[in-house]
Amino acid sequence: MTTVFCRKYQKDLPALASPPYPGAKGKEIFETVSRQAWQEWQKQQTMLINEKQLSMMNADHRRYLQEEMDKFFANEQHDVAEGYVPPAQD
Secondary structure, three states, rough: OOEEEEEEEEEEEEEEEOOOOOOHHHHHHHOOHHHHHHHHHHHHHHHHHHOOOOOOOOHHHHHHHHHHHHHHHHHHHHHHHHOOOOOOOO
């Protein structure tokens, strides 16, 4: 199993099977984000799209999601769905 040093969790974790985006951004994510962190982002992204009624046809909405994704992986303050309470950490 291939691992990557995940920038979100700051440790070696299983890597993605392939870059999730084309181009440089996809390569960056592939080399610095674990499969676990990517799956968590996918859930977060879905909540944001639904809650904020974002359209992927809108360039501003795509830019907003990209900014939130970067914050998420950097462990910075990022938007969450209104009223969402994250599960308790064990």
